[in-house]
Structures are given as structure tokens and as C-alpha cells.
Amino acid sequence: MEYFLELFMGGLTRGSIYALIALGYTMVYGIIELINFAHGEIYMIGAFTGLIVAGLLTMLGFPGYAILVIAIVCAVIWAAAYGFTIEKMAYKPLRNAPRLSPLISAIGMSIFLQNYVMLAQTSDFLPFPELIPHFAFMEKMGSIMSSAELVIILATVASCVGLTLFIKFTKLGKAMRATAQNRKMAMLVGINVDMVISATFVIGSSLAAVGGVLIASHIGQINYYIGFIAGIKAFTAAVLGGIGSLPGAMLGGLVLGLTEAFATGYVSSDYEDVFAFLLLVLILIFRPSGIMGKEKTQKV
Amino acid sequence: MRVKLSLIALCLVMAAMLAACGGEAKKDEKNDKKADVETGEVAAPAKLVLGVAGAHSGDLASYGLPTVNAAKLVAEKINAAGGVNGAMVEVVPQDDQCKPELATNVATKLLSDDVKIVLGHICSGATKAALPIYLSGKIVLMSPSATNPPLTQSGEYPNFFRTIAPDDAQAALEVAFAKSLGLKKVAIIHDKGDYGKGFASFCKQFIDADPDIEQVLFEGVTPGAVDYSAVVQKIKSSGAEGVIFGGYHPEASKIVTGMRKKDMDIPFMSDDGVKDDTFIKVAGKYAEGVYATGPMDFSANPLYQEAVAAHKAKFGTDPGPFFPEAYSAALALLNAVKVAGGTDYDKMIDALHTSYVETPVGKIKFDAKGDAEGVGFAVYQVKDGKYAEVK
Numbered sequence: 215m216e217y218f219l220e221l222f223m224g225g226l227t228r229g230s231i232y233a234l235i236a237l238g239y240t241m242v243y244g245i246i247e248l249i250n251f252a253h254g255e256i257y258m259i260g261a262f263t264g265l266i267v268a269g270l271l272t273m274l275g276f277p278g279y280a281i282l283v284i285a286i287v288c289a290v291i292w293a294a295a296y297g298f299t300i301e302k303m304a305y306k307p308l309r310n311a312p313r314l315s316p317l318i319s320a321i322g323m324s325i326f327l328q329n330y331v332m333l334a335q336t337s338d339f340l341p342f343p344e345l346i347p348h349f350a351f352m353e354k355m356g357s358i359m360s361s362a363e364l365v366i367i368l369a370t371v372a373s374c375v376g377l378t379l380f381i382k383f384t385k386l387g388k389a390m391r392a393t394a395q396n397r398k399m400a401m402l403v404g405i406n407v408d409m410v411i412s413a414t415f416v417i418g419s420s421l422a423a424v425g426g427v428l429i430a431s432h433i434g435q436i437n438y439y440i441g442f443i444a445g446i447k448a449f450t451a452a453v454l455g456g457i458g459s460l461p462g463a464m465l466g467g468l469v470l471g472l473t474e475a476f477a478t479g480y481v482s483s484d485y486e487d488v489f490a491f492l493l494l495v496l497i498l499i500f501r502p503s504g505i506m507g508k509e510k511t512q513k514v
Numbered sequence: 515m516r517v518k519l520s521l522i523a524l525c526l527v528m529a530a531m532l533a534a535c536g537g538e539a540k541k542d543e544k545n546d547k548k549a550d551v552e553t554g555e556v557a558a559p560a561k562l563v564l565g566v567a568g569a570h571s572g573d574l575a576s577y578g579l580p581t582v583n584a585a586k587l588v589a590e591k592i593n594a595a596g597g598v599n600g601a602m603v604e605v606v607p608q609d610d611q612c613k614p615e616l617a618t619n620v621a622t623k624l625l626s627d628d629v630k631i632v633l634g635h636i637c638s639g640a641t642k643a644a645l646p647i648y649l650s651g652k653i654v655l656m657s658p659s660a661t662n663p664p665l666t667q668s669g670e671y672p673n674f675f676r677t678i679a680p681d682d683a684q685a686a687l688e689v690a691f692a693k694s695l696g697l698k699k700v701a702i703i704h705d706k707g708d709y710g711k712g713f714a715s716f717c718k719q720f721i722d723a724d725p726d727i728e729q730v731l732f733e734g735v736t737p738g739a740v741d742y743s744a745v746v747q748k749i750k751s752s753g754a755e756g757v758i759f760g761g762y763h764p765e766a767s768k769i770v771t772g773m774r775k776k777d778m779d780i781p782f783m784s785d786d787g788v789k790d791d792t793f794i795k796v797a798g799k800y801a802e803g804v805y806a807t808g809p810m811d812f813s814a815n816p817l818y819q820e821a822v823a824a825h826k827a828k829f830g831t832d833p834g835p836f837f838p839e840a841y842s843a844a845l846a847l848l849n850a851v852k853v854a855g856g857t858d859y860d861k862m863i864d865a866l867h868t869s870y871v872e873t874p875v876g877k878i879k880f881d882a883k884g885d886a887e888g889v890g891f892a893v894y895q896v897k898d899g900k901y902a903e904v905k
Contacts (some may be wrong), residue, residue, distance in 0.1 A: 216799035231740055341796045346889045357750075357776055363743075427869050433741050434771045435764065435796045443738040478744035484706070484734045486744075 216358065219293045221479040222472065223359040227432070229471020230370035234425035236455070236463035238297075238418025244394045244458040247313070251320040252300055253422060253491040254445015255327035258438065260423025261342070261369030261430040262331060268343050282345040282431070289423040296327075297419025298412055306408070324445070332438040345431040351496065362432045369428055373421055374464050381460070386413055394458070447490075454494055456507020465505055469493070523818035526820030562601040562851060563623045564589060564844065565608060567634030567644070572611035578636045579833035581658055582607045585633050587824050598852050610635055614643035621647035629653065630857035631839065631847045638662035645671050654866070656847050658839035663716075666884040673859075675866055675880050677843045677873070684807050687891050688783055692727065692756055693806065693905075698719035699730045701754035703745065703769065705761030707736035713785050714760035719904070730754050737765055748773040756781040767801070776798045781805060789894055789901060799862055806901065809889045810875075812838055818874035831867040838891075842873030846880075853868075874892035 235257050242250045242410060267288040269419045307367045308316040346362040381387035392400040393410045401407050429444075430436045447470065455466025470490055477489035566585045566768045568578035584603070589603040597603060600729035608624060610617040624632055625647060632648065632655045635641040641660040648655050649671055656675040657665075663669065663680040692700055700721060702716035707903035711734060721729045725845045733753040735745055746769065749757060757773070757780060759766050766788045773782065794801045821841045825833040849871040854861035870879045878886045894901040 217747065220747045220750075221744055224741070224747060226530040227743065254550050298564075317625055338792055339796045341798050360775060420664075427738060433768055433800070435767060437764070439738065444740055447740065479748055482733050483736070483745050483748070486739070507746070 217479070220358050222419040223363055225472035225475025226468065227363040227366050227471070228307040228475060229468035230367050231425045231444070231467075232448045232451040233427045233464045233467025234370050234373060234472050235341035235444060236420050236452040236467045237374070237460065239449050240453040240455070240457055240460060241390075241414050241418045243452070244460075244501075245390065245411055246305070246397075248316050249315050249320065249449065250300075250305075250306070250418075251317070251445065251449075252323035252413075254329060254441035254443075254448065255324050255331075256293050256297055256300075256419045256441070257422040257426040257444055257448075258331065258436070258441030259327065259420075260289040260426030261436045261440065262335060263292040263423070264345075264436075265340060265342055265436060266429060268345055272343065278345065278347050281343075282347070282427075283291055284428050285345060286424055287425045290420040293419045293423035293426070294416040296329045301412055301415040303377065306411075324442075327379075328438055335438065337438060339435050339437045342430040342434050342436050342470060344434065346428070362428075366428045366432060369424060373424060374460075377417070378423070378460060380417075386410070390414060401436065440458050445491040449494075450490065450494055454504055456501075456504025459504070459506045459508070462504055462506030469505070525530075528636070543729055548762065555568075560601055562598055562603050562631075562848075562857070563606055563627070563629045564603055564779040564847065565606050565627075565629040565632035565634070567608045567610055567617070567620045567624065567632055568636035568640075568659075569612040570607055570609040574637065576834055577659060577836060578609075578612070578634075579838040581633060581636065581840035583825060583833065584658075584821070584837050584840035585844045587821065587828060588841060588848065590828075591635040591824070592848055595873075598848050599855060600661040603848060608634075610640050610644075612637035612640050614639050617641070617644040618647060620644065622655075624648075624846075625653065630859075631862070633843050633847060634654070635660060636836070637664065641665060641674075641732055645674055649673050650694070653860050654847065656852070656860065658843045659836040669883065672790050672863060672884070675843075675846070675884040675886070677839045677846065677875060677878065677886045677889060679809075680885060681712060682719075683885075684785060684891045685713055686720055687893065688785070688807050689720040689724070689727070689759060691716055691893050692758065692781075692783060692806070693724070695756065697727060697756040697781065699728055699755050699759055701731035701749045701752055701756070702729055702733075702758045702760070703731070703749070704734050704759065705765050707737070707761060710759075710761030710785075711789060712760070714758070715892075717758050717760065735761075735765060735769070737761070742769050742772050743791075745769065746778070747774055749773065750778055752781065756783065759784040759788065761785075762787040763790050763796065767793055767797035770797055770804055771800045774862040783807075786891070791901075794896055794899055801896045804896045805904070806894050806896075808894055808901075810890060810892045811903070812875050815874055815876065817872060821874045838874040841873045842878065842886075845873045846871050846878065846886075862884065 226258050227318055238253045261361055264285040268281050268285045272285055296487055304319045307317055346365045349361045389405045389410050392405055393407055397407055451466035451470045452463050455462030473493050474486045474490050478486050546897050564585055564662050564665045567581050569575050570578045572803050587604045589605050608620040610620045612849055617635055622642035630653060630659050636659060640659055653869040654673050658677055661681045665681045702708040702714050702718055717733055718729055735742055766784050770782050786808040789806035818838055822833055825881055850862045850865040851857055853865035853869045865881045866905055870877050875889045878888050881887050893904040896905050
């Protein structure tokens with residue numbers, strides 16, 4: 215039973231990170247029907263920003279929890295700026311182009327950012343400081359779940375709740391929902407669609423940056439390539455849950471994380487990815503729009 | 515119709531080429547027999563040709579060219595001292611680009627030129643392809659870099675020697691070391707890659723063959739995965755008393771960090787992909803106490819220092835990979851000629867197995883299978899942020 219719980223908590227932590235990144239994929243897709251393949255790189259840039267800021271603050275002698283908070287805030291701002299700029303540079307000029315063009319542009323952006331960070335920083339792995347503080351009450355059950363895992367899961371839950379409330383109850387949230395439903399009509403009723411799209415990118419990038427800093431602090435190392443695999447997995451999670459749906463992204467992330475953890479624990483880590491993607495195939499066969507996705511009726 | 519015609523033409527051309535190659539090989543064999551008789555009559559020719567085969571162009575040239583430089587330096591040194599039994603050593607490089615099909619050409623060329631000793635080849639695949647030709651011509655071959663175990667262990671090629679330890683030697687040392695720590699149950703983890711999984715499989719093989727130690731887990735992890743907590747839990751629940759990891763440092767540091775955070779203080783042992791200062795930098799305090807095997811450190815050997823200095827003086831750069839091994843191989847080959855009093859095949863082989871020679875990689879001779887005794891790997895442990903050899 216303890217083994218099951220350990221695996222469950224590990225899977226939940228991993229799934230939380232997937233969910234945080236998947237939210238960005240799913241929001242962007244919901245609004246402009248684009249798979250933003252550069253999203254994984256935003257997560258990586260968030261982690262790098264966190265590393266630089268944390269290093270700077272440690273030198274200045276800030277206390278541990280302050281470093282964590284400031285590093286996350288800086289990572290969020292910097293990653294949001296990147297998200298905003300990417301949208302303006304790579305997607306906005308292609309808004310009315312065939313659907314394939316922004317997709318190619320997204321892949322190009324992803325490769326560009328990887329190489330840019332590699333050249334600007336280093337291609338080596340870098341150590342990432344442990345920013346998440348240890349809580350005494352957690353240490354007693356440390357073998358099942360550590361403080362870092364608890365913080366990651368709580369941060370994800372908080373982000374998800376916050377995002378849901380934001381979209382439900384604010385004016386911008388309403389505008390986002392309207393744009394997602396029908397961009398042309400939203401424009402006609404006076405919604406600044408460009409602003410809404412930019413806001414979507416900014417919010418999605420912020421969440422990815424939070425995930426980037428938290429996971430980097432948890433596993434203790436980063437390099438320029440971490441965004442690629444995390445991005446692919448998060449994209450899978452978004453599709454699994456039903457791309458375009460926010461609760462779907464969260465559920466997809468958790469399902470994917472738990473599947474991987476249990477596949478590793480009860481079968482073999484050799485088959486981690488095999489089971490993860492087998493699940494994806496099965497879900498897409500029986501529910502083509504994903505777990506929480508809605509079937510779209512074709513307009514005639 | 516035209517396509518068919520050109521296909522037939524192509525087949526004909528290919529058949530003709532094959533026939534031509536076959537003919538050539540036969541002629542070489544004949545030449546070679548004649549040559550044998552000749553060398554038998556003339557005990558010490560005035561010129562001793564040392565063939566150097568390997569990748570001297572193409573994308574793997576950086577592995578092959580240091581061997582040529584090493585051979586040239588050794589030849590210069592020995593010629594300055596009066597040569598081998600009065601014969602001047604001449605270095606003849608032959609390029610195979612590490613491609614098996616070119617390696618067989620190189621071997622045929624060296625055979626037809628009546629070369630008796632060859633330093634090379636560089637890559638295991640090319641070496642394997644060329645070995646039967648050398649064997650048929652009774653040419654003694656010594657590689658500084660071909661680490662594929664069966665090359666020596668199959669026992670098929672008594673003419674093949676090497677100054678580098680084979681791939682499985684590291685695994686054998688790792689398992690012996692695990693036993694010396696008193697471990698009974700070991701978890702073997704690898705990164706599914708050629709290098710990491712190969713190493714892990716050799717470890718598994720040695721552990722399976724040993725009744726005193728048992729393997730409780732053999733699994734691959736996916737490089738680059740977000741975290742390895744599930745694998746760490748699995749190691750814990752397997753009851754392993756130690757972990758052997760095959761792969762490189764990014765995965766190793768993630769796994770060892772995860773283990774230490776879950777209060778698992780069992781020994782963590784790995785290979786020379788982890789015996790790297792980046793590992794210590796990334797894993798930080800969690801790296802303390804980690805064991806890793808790696809090539810022996812020869813930098814304190816005066817002959818090694820002399821060879822490197824000679825390279826710097828002549829070529830103006832630091833030597834590349836496998837330079838000390840190649841330098842040692844050239845010394846060992848020429849010493850065998852000297853001890854054998856000529857290039858008689860059996861006598862040279864005998865000399866390589868029996869007489870010691872001082873080289874940059876230590877004082878070596880070769881075991882019954884052709885691996886150099888004494889070269890190989892050592893166990894290192896991270897102590898105070900540095901790898902220190904475990905004596």
C-alpha cells in the first residue's frame with residue numbers, strides 16, 4: 215500500500231507539472247486553434263530566468279523563501295514577455311494564413327529558442343538550487359511525499375483554481391470565452407481580439423514559467439533542451455484531456471503523470487512512454503475529442 | 515525497357531567488379547606466400563614498415579590522426595637511437611575512414627605491400643572487417659582504440675592485440691567492486707542507449723554468473739524525462755543494497771539526487787560517462803560518496819609526460835584521443851620485432867605475450883587473448899567535491 219501511495223504521489227507531482235504546461239497549450243488552441251510548439255521552450259526560459267535570479271539573490275543574501283517567490287515572479291514576468299513577443303513575431307503576421315503556416319512558424323520558433331538559449335547560456339547541464347523550503351511536518355513522511363512535491367501540487371491546484379475563477383468572473387475572461395467561441399463575432403461586438411490573444415499567451419507563459427522554476431528546483435538541474443520533452447508530454451496531456459478545455463488539460467496532465475508512474479512502478483520504466491502513448495491512442499480511438507473535449511458540430 | 519537494360523548493365527558491371535576483387539585477393543595470397551619465404555631468408559631488412567590504419571579523413575579523423583602522430587613520434591625516437599635491429603622504421607598511414615568496406619581495402623593494400631606489423635584500426639567495426647585478411651597474411655595487428663570485447667575474447671584472431679581495455683573490463687571491475695563493498699543485492703539501471711545499456715548488460719551478465727551477488731532490478735530510464743521518482747521508488751522497494759547505473763551524468767545526477775532526497779543512503783556506482791566533473795557540479799552535495807569507474811590515470815607516468823611533450827614540440831598541439839594508447843602500441847609492436855629478431859610471425863606473437871615493455875600506459879605485456887595486462891579502469895569516488903581514486 216505504501217508503495218502504491220509513493221508512486222501515486224510521484225505521479226501526481228509529475229502530472230501537476232504536465233498540467234501547468236498543458237494549460238498554456240490548451241488555452242492558445244481554444245482561442246486561435248494553433249498548437250504553440252514553442253510553449254515548451256517558454257517553460258525552459260522560465261526555469262533559466264529562475265536560475266539566474268536565484269543566483270543573484272543568493273549572492274545578495276536574501277532568505278530562502280524570498281528567493282523562491284522573487285525567482286518565480288521574475289520568471290513569470292520574463293516568460294510572459296517572451297510569450298507576448300513570440301505571438302507578435304511568429305503568429306500575428308500569419309493570423310489569416312493557411313493553418314499550416316503558423317504551425318511551421320511555431321516549430322521554427324521552438325528550435326530558434328532552444329539554440330538561442332544554448333548559445334547565450336551553455337549546452338551543459340546546470341545545477342539548480344533547492345529553492346523550495348523543507349517543512350518539518352512533511353519530513354516525517356518524507357519517503358512518501360516530500361515538501362517539494364507538496365509545494366508543486368499545491369501550486370498547481372492554486373494556479374488552476376485561480377485561472378478558472380479568472381476566466382469565469384473577469385471581463386477579460388469573458389472576452390476570452392467569447393473569442394474562443396467565435397472570433398469574428400467577438401470582433402463585431404467590440405472585443406479587442408488582438409489584446410485577448412496576447413493576454414492568452416501571457417497567461418499561458420506565466421503558468422509554464424511557474425512549472426519550470428518549481429520542477430527545476432525539485433530535480434536540481436536544467437539545460438536548454440528540457441522544454442522539448444516536457445512540451446511534448448504536456449501537449450499529449452492537453453490532447454488527452456481534450457484540447458481547448460481547461461479542466462481537460464488538468465485532468466489530462468494528472469492522468470498522464472499517474473499512468474507513467476504506475477507503468478514504471480508495476481511494469482518497467484522501459485515501458486513508461488509506451489504506456490503513456492498507448493493510453494493516448496486508446497482515448498483518441500474511443501473519445502476522439504479527448505476526455506473532457508466537446509464534439510464540435512461542423513457549421514454548414 | 516530502358517530501365518531494365520540499365521539494370522542488367524549495372525548487374526554486369528557489379529559482377530565484373532566482384533570477379534576482379536576476388537582475383538586480386540588470390541594474387542595477394544600468392545604474393546604473400548612468396549614474401550614469407552623471402553623474409554625467412556633475409557632476417558633483418560634495412561627498412562621496417564609500420565602500417566598505420568584508421569580514420570585519417572572523414573568525420574572520425576580526430577580519433578585516427580593522433581595514432582598517426584604517435585607512430586611518427588615513436589618511429590623518430592627509435593630511428594634516432596639506431597632503429598630496430600639496425601632497420602629504420604618507416605610509417606605508412608592508410609585511411610579507412612572507420613568504414614568496414616574501406617578497411618578491407620586497406621588490409622589488402624598493406625598485405626600486398628608486404629607489411630608485417632600494423633598499428634590500427636581505430637573503430638571496432640572496421641577492425642572486425644579487416645581482421646580475417648590480416649590473419650590470412652600473418653600480419654600482427656594492434657589497436658589503440660577498438661574496444662569491442664569479442665575481438666580478443668572470441669579467440670579467433672591470435673594476431674590481434676590492443677592497448678585499450680575492452681568494453682566489458684569496466685563492467686567486470688564494477689561488479690568486483692560491488693562485491694568488495696559487501697553488496698548482495700544490486701539494482702542495475704541504464705539509459706537505454708548503446709553505451710549505457712551495453713555497460714549495464716555486461717554488469718548483469720557478470721552478476722548472473724556469480725552466485726554471491728544477485729541482481730534485483732534491471733531497467734532503463736528515458737533520458738530527459740521530467741523526473742525519476744517512480745524509478746527511485748522502485749529501487750527502494752526492490753530491496754537493493756546498491757545501484758549500478760550505466761549511462762551519462764545528467765540522468766545519474768537526477769537519480770542520485772532523487773535517492774538521497776528519499777533518504778536512500780545505499781552506494782551508487784556508475785561508469786566513465788559519470789566520471790566527469792560536470793556530474794559533481796550538477797549533483798552538488800548529493801554527489802558525495804558516489805563511485806564511478808573510469809580509465810586509469812597515467813598522467814603521472816614520466817613516459818606519458820615525455821610523449822605528450824614530444825607531441826607538443828613537433829605538432830604544436832595537445833595530442834588527441836587514444837594518443838597514449840597508440841604511442842604504447844607502436845612501442846610494443848616495435849619491441850616485439852626487436853625481441854623476435856625480425857618479423858617472423860610466430861616469434862613476434864610470442865614476444866608480445868612474454869616480454870614486458872615500458873610504455874606511457876604503464877609496463878605492459880599481453881594476455882593469452884591479446885588484451886594488454888595492467889591497462890584498464892580504476893574505481894573513483896567523489897570526496898569533498900572531487901573524484902579520488904579508491905585504492
